[in-house]
Amino acid sequence: MSDANDHPYKHQPAKAFWRRMVQGKQPTEIGQWYEQKWPIGEATVATAGSCFAQHIGHRLRKSGFNYLDVEPAPRYLDAERHLEFGYGMYSGRYGNVYTTRQLLQLIQRATGEFRPSEPAWALDKGFVDPFRPTIEALPLESPEEVIALRDSHLRAVAGMFEKTDVFVFTLGLTEAWLSKKDGAVFPICPGTQGGRFDASQYAYVNFNHEEVRADLEAFIARARTIKPSMRFLLTVSPVPLMATASPHQVVVASSYSKSVLRSVAGMLADKHDYIDYFPSYEIISSHVMRGNFYGSDMRSVEEEGVEHVMAQFFAEHQPPGGLKPALKAKRNDAIATPDKQAIVSNEKTAAKKLGREERKEARRQERKELRRANRKLAGKEEKQAKKEARRKAKGNQQGNKDKAKTADDIACDEELLAAFGEKK
């Protein structure tokens, strides 16, 4: 006999109730945003998406996940210039992929199934690739160079799909500009960063829910023909539209766009066990966060916001070898379980007492620690130590050379002795 007072909500966890999760809490005390569907572990991870995805990729790479970078920067290009030239931004140098149509066409272009007819766009005295017009800090020399670089890029992207176990995609926009000739979608409006706007050549489109869903499903299906075991982690960018070409006010247009994207992401994640949804959008933009993580323009996401988002992520996904100490601390702060709330609250109170500069310094130290941990992970310290040992060994040769001789040295000596008619 069933209990007359029993009903489904009685069996729901605390996180299902507004009063218990949100009410009376500071924004950062709100937790349990996300529960992983499957672990990432040692899987190779690739990222793409709108600009917010850069933050995700950057942190996945730095935290020790098996992050794919199929177009790494060449040696001797200054690290601080990598982003200027599109290196390290995502797993490939495709730049921002704002729409699901753009993503679908990326894989189609990489596999040679779609060859858009759009020529290189002229910019200043050079040329840019219409499909990634801002990927280089400076325009390229010629249309031929644009094509050569694009071919190399697409070959690398095709290889990326073969190697990817988990593809992280951040859905950014529904609005786009496309070629009337063959439907090729551009990341930005022609004429804004190269090319010339011509209404007879280009059309504005605001993809609806059905179109976004169809494109994303088509992409996923195509990607899984390349790598059948590929899984997908979808997120929606919390960054609002910079501008709309629709007749609507920009906030209204942004709301529509994000609603469509959020809905499709949720729908596909519910439908397929190999698709997960991570709520970076809600963690930043939900009204319960009171806009705390937005900059003064109410559009850009502050560093603290990105860190808070990623702390929720790292609470569920740890890289092989475990989370680095600095990240672990952040994650612990971020998992605001009831027991931890008091600690978090105390820490917040203490933090408030710190001056702005002191907090900056603390963050700086934390980042330094993280960088150090990552260097160690990458084996750089080990390499450094070996290098040092080699240097010392060379130094010792001065005094007692035979003791410090490497196999290479001995081979060199023998080569020389043989030439001068003497065997050692």
Place this chain on the structure above:
Amino acid sequence: MSKTKSAASTHAEKKYRIAVLGNSHASCLKRAWDDMGNTHERIASITFFARGQGEGGVKDLIFEADCMRAGTPELSQWFMKTAGTDIIAFKDYDAFVLAAFGVNSESFCKSDLKTQGQTFSKNVLDIVARNYRRQVMDGAEENLVKILPPEIRKRTDAKIFVFQKPLVSEQLEKYAQAGEFAGFLYRNYVAEMTDLLASSGSLFISQPPETIARGCFTRSEYAKPDLKHATDEYGRLMLERMAARLD
């Protein structure tokens, strides 16, 4: 500063007395010179002052007003073994060859391991070239290349040649992925070394083009089985390249 010449020598018939100062890569030159019967229309003699263990082997040289001499017992032993003397008197030579000095030839391939055949824009390569050339100028490994030619030049007007280290063999599997970018670095290296050495009136002799494969490797027929040292024929080609620059 002195330069000894045969009293009867003229520009056309002048034969050069050459001192090769080098490491194990001097072996191919020595064997080539022996194969040539120790004769050449432009070369009167070659004396080899060689020491194993890479470039560092000859770093213990002491410069005096009229000569260079081995500064350690071990270097002295090696010079005695290869040249019959451990003193290199400037008056005895018309040209000096610093054999196989400069960056480790593996470095070009090593730098290309991650890039795996990517094509880079001219914009990016311009920055890379600038940074790379700066590194060549500043690199610790280049010290002997920077130090020795000016020191020799202070004491003699003799010609000074710096021979490049042979590139690694194309058969070295660990660098199978290297290619276009490694070749780009190598070309920049040659250009930078040429400029750098010109400032001390020295000449950089790069690897003969016919011995280069895929822009950054030594063709297998010019590499010894150890994949590092070069063959006698390579040595001959290098000597010919130098001889062509003797005047």
